[in-house]
Amino acid sequence: MQTKKHSRNPTAFMKEEYQDLVTKGFDWRLRTLTSGSDPRCLVDGKKVIMLCSNNYLNLATHPKVVKAALDATTRYGAGSGSVRPIAGNMAVHDELEKRIAWFKKTEASLFYQSGYAVNAGLIPQLAGEGDFILSDELNHGSIIDGSRLSKAERGIYKHSDMADLERVLANSEKYRRILIISDGVFSMDGDVAPADQIVRIAGEYGAMVYIDDSHGEAVLGEHGRGVGEHFHIEGKIDVEMGTFSKGLGVVGGFAAGSNDLRNFALNKSRSWLLSASHPAGVAAACIAALEVMETEPQHVKQLWENTHYWKKQLASLGFDIGNSVTPITPVMCGESHTAKKFSDLLYGMGVFAFPIVFPMVARDRARIRSMITAGLTRADLDEALSAFEKGGKEVGLI
Numbered sequence: 001m002q003t004k005k006h007s008r009n010p011t012a013f014m015k016e017e018y019q020d021l022v023t024k025g026f027d028w029r030l031r032t033l034t035s036g037s038d039p040r041c042l043v044d045g046k047k048v049i050m051l052c053s054n055n056y057l058n059l060a061t062h063p064k065v066v067k068a069a070l071d072a073t074t075r076y077g078a079g080s081g082s083v084r085p086i087a088g089n090m091a092v093h094d095e096l097e098k099r100i101a102w103f104k105k106t107e108a109s110l111f112y113q114s115g116y117a118v119n120a121g122l123i124p125q126l127a128g129e130g131d132f133i134l135s136d137e138l139n140h141g142s143i144i145d146g147s148r149l150s151k152a153e154r155g156i157y158k159h160s161d162m163a164d165l166e167r168v169l170a171n172s173e174k175y176r177r178i179l180i181i182s183d184g185v186f187s188m189d190g191d192v193a194p195a196d197q198i199v200r201i202a203g204e205y206g207a208m209v210y211i212d213d214s215h216g217e218a219v220l221g222e223h224g225r226g227v228g229e230h231f232h233i234e235g236k237i238d239v240e241m242g243t244f245s246k247g248l249g250v251v252g253g254f255a256a257g258s259n260d261l262r263n264f265a266l267n268k269s270r271s272w273l274l275s276a277s278h279p280a281g282v283a284a285a286c287i288a289a290l291e292v293m294e295t296e297p298q299h300v301k302q303l304w305e306n307t308h309y310w311k312k313q314l315a316s317l318g319f320d321i322g323n324s325v326t327p328i329t330p331v332m333c334g335e336s337h338t339a340k341k342f343s344d345l346l347y348g349m350g351v352f353a354f355p356i357v358f359p360m361v362a363r364d365r366a367r368i369r370s371m372i373t374a375g376l377t378r379a380d381l382d383e384a385l386s387a388f389e390k391g392g393k394e395v396g397l398i
Helices: 012-024 063-076 091-104 115-126 141-148 162-169 195-205 227-231 259-268 280-295 298-317 336-348 378-394
Strands: 040-043 046-050 108-112 132-136 153-157 178-183 208-212 239-243 253-257 328-334 366-371
Touching (some): 046 378, 091 239, 115 141, 132 141, 132 162, 141 178, 153 162, 195 208, 195 227, 253 259, 280 298, 298 328, 298 378, 336 366
Parallel strands (some): 132 153, 132 178, 208 239
Antiparallel strands (some): 108 253
16 A cells, blocks of 8 residues: 655754744854853953853852862762662762751752752652642743643742732632742842742741742852841741752752652652762862852852942943842843844953843843853953943943
């Protein structure tokens, strides 16, 4: 019997959809670092001021952190050889989890391959069929993906609107479990969730609280311990999710909370169970980063001095910087092509500040997301401000 042949091209959609993104200005164009992620670094071979790194305290190239990675790699090798449940659990992983629990003031923690792996692997296990996940409307995409993997019913409350959170919770009695999820610091706008109020409201309705504190660690709180310390609610957040890839300068995610949470996540979270463990060098570097946080508080202090200066100067130039209260400082551009042109102009003047466009933000809310770090000098900031002023005038933002 002769089989009918199809004329379709099964992969044509890839090029078509990509070209559509280019036309709308929604495509991503990669630039390449040819040096470490330092305040002044090489990007595509050009020396620039780095203003789009999450490396808030500049720990990625801190000598103590780098040395720890080298020493552990020499001792343990380049890879772990397995997933942790089988043969990839090294002493350095165990030590790191104790340090994380100390850092977050919790009973225990579990170290994952990335922050994304925590949200994708743990959220679907915490809430399933018969449960309810309630999420802030501006939560990170990894939270959205983790929630979609769950069989739980999902709801959204208006951004940081506690009255709306209570409105939705008022009709939640039919559910077996309720999980309220929010970013601690919202990565695109730089504002902070009212985590203390979330915890209070959750207690009234018997709900779990899950805070993604990825941009809060090493930034918020007197000692940089994150939103828990910032709001004086340490130990009251059921699940504190975090990552080492931002303020702590390395890589890897974690969930911190009770011993019950660790035991539950260790046995139920497939993104942890089915992924090879980090090389010992990574885990050792994470430990060193936490030690630097404890012994060198000047980095957090300098981060905030730089942040306050940067925001004040940008606002005085006439830029719209939204409602940010953290080192994440958006410069609102509106249209995607405007943000991209502005970014190109800045790069030409020696400032690397990346445009953020849809789908990371709404279609008409494109921006340059400037990220302030502790290692930037006042001269660096002033030079960058001069470029922002010149470029901003050229694209019509000021």
